[in-house]
Amino acid sequence: MIxxxxxxxxxxxxxxxxxxxxxxxTVARLMVSVPFYRDRFRSHGIEPEALQSxxxxxxxxxxxxxDLRETYPYGMFAAPLPDIVRLHASSGTSGRPTLVGxxxxxxxxxxxxxxxxxxxxxxxxxxxxxxxxxYGLFTGGLGLHFGGERLGCTVVPMSxxxxxxxxxxxxxxxxxxxxxxxxxxxxxxxxxQEEGVSRDQLKLRSGIFGAEPWSDGMRQQVEERLGLSxxxxxxxxxxxGPGVSQECGEKNxxxxxxxxxxxxxxxxxxxxxxxPGQEGELVITCITKRxxxxxxxxxxxxxxxxxxxxxxxxxxxxxxxxxxxxxxxxIIRGVNVFPSQIEEVLTRVEGVEPHYQIVVGxxxxxxxxxxxxxxxxxxxxxxxxxxxxxxREIARELQATLSLTAKVRLVEPQTIARSEGKAKRVIDLRxxx
Ligand code: DLL
Numbered sequence: 001m002i003x004x005x006x007x008x009x010x011x012x013x014x015x016x017x018x019x020x021x022x023x024x025x026t027v028a029r030l031m032v033s034v035p036f037y038r039d040r041f042r043s044h045g046i047e048p049e050a051l052q053s054x055x056x057x058x059x060x061x062x063x064x065x066x067d068l069r070e071t072y073p074y075g076m077f078a079a080p081l082p083d084i085v086r087l088h089a090s091s092g093t094s095g096r097p098t099l100v101g102x103x104x105x106x107x108x109x110x111x112x113x114x115x116x117x118x119x120x121x122x123x124x125x126x127x128x129x130x131x132x133x134x135y136g137l138f139t140g141g142l143g144l145h146f147g148g149e150r151l152g153c154t155v156v157p158m159s160x161x162x163x164x165x166x167x168x169x170x171x172x173x174x175x176x177x178x179x180x181x182x183x184x185x186x187x188x189x190x191x192x193q194e195e196g197v198s199r200d201q202l203k204l205r206s207g208i209f210g211a212e213p214w215s216d217g218m219r220q221q222v223e224e225r226l227g228l229s230x231x232x233x234x235x236x237x238x239x240x241g242p243g244v245s246q247e248c249g250e251k252n253x254x255x256x257x258x259x260x261x262x263x264x265x266x267x268x269x270x271x272x273x274x275x276p277g278q279e280g281e282l283v284i285t286c287i288t289k290r291x292x293x294x295x296x297x298x299x300x301x302x303x304x305x306x307x308x309x310x311x312x313x314x315x316x317x318x319x320x321x322x323x324x325x326x327x328x329x330x331i332i333r334g335v336n337v338f339p340s341q342i343e344e345v346l347t348r349v350e351g352v353e354p355h356y357q358i359v360v361g362x363x364x365x366x367x368x369x370x371x372x373x374x375x376x377x378x379x380x381x382x383x384x385x386x387x388x389x390x391x392r393e394i395a396r397e398l399q400a401t402l403s404l405t406a407k408v409r410l411v412e413p414q415t416i417a418r419s420e421g422k423a424k425r426v427i428d429l430r431x432x433x
Contacts, residue, residue: 114147
């Protein structure tokens, strides 16, 4: 089923017309309502009327996460606060979260694109949708929730955690769709095995998995072990949350809902636009949002675009699954983590040196985070109890800052390798395994 055949299967030329019209309106509105954009556009000599075709997008300046940080919290909002009905946030690079807002109209758009996504994954109003993305400031839970309801699914708002209970509910309620991170899907598969729950007891048909990178190998495992068809969903808080793009049954790239979000690929170093098929940084422009319509937002995600028609009959441009990032952001158990955030915590704690290493691994299917940090010679002479207290203090601080449990290991002074250039702060064992 296609949720919105008019927009999803639109003639490509007709969609380009729609895009430029919407872009012009958005740029004009931003010039009036967001001083940041007014100044940017003026200094680049941008006039909305001069935008003739959607290809002119490449003449507009980029927006970055730093811009959001500098205008935190509300500086980039294009709608007045009384019109904002929801806020979400994701972790930022140095303590400040990236705050995003939605008007009632934005929530409608979001619900629509998620409803499209669920349909793309083969779902419809007869399905029972088990949402195991976290509910809260993270966009995964509530995003899938509202989209599921929009489509008419029966939504089970499980949120994250308590895996055995999740499994029991899935069996008891006969859930047919599962939405969670791909690594959590594997954790659920493990739990099913441990509890002796067979594939037949689970009624799952399809999965909507995203928020972190995954591979075809992982897809195969999830599909075999849970007895479902696994589909990739992509998105980021700054643009709307999940529902920017979604894989259909062809599993050959993700359809970008480009009547709302116009994608481009640029060279991450020069910012030059790259043609379809070429890999580079994904840049997205919002052309319908009211509160936070970002222009040419640098996602830092690496992908490529494909314009060939898809047998599913949707005419949206497709993007390749994300293959990496242009910055050092890590995704650990679905949480975005910048090494600089960890460093910032360590520098606040007395008794440790700014020499540290972050080791990310995997136990079963869950990511693990270990922070190794050198102590001062003074602390080294302390009792074991004192060292343990310090480890607990750092772990508590990390938990408060990252919302993640980390194992902290204090090491002797001068034991972490000193760099002769760029420090290698992160060892990601998941990539090697
Ligand atoms: O992760 C939104 C989301 C929720 C997407 C649920 C899909 C499902 P943020 O927390 O802002 O938003 O993190 C966005 O996560 O820039 C990517 O680096 C990464 N990411 C999201 N989806 C995928 C995916 C949500 N399917 C950042 N594959 C993005 C690889 C993904 N990476």
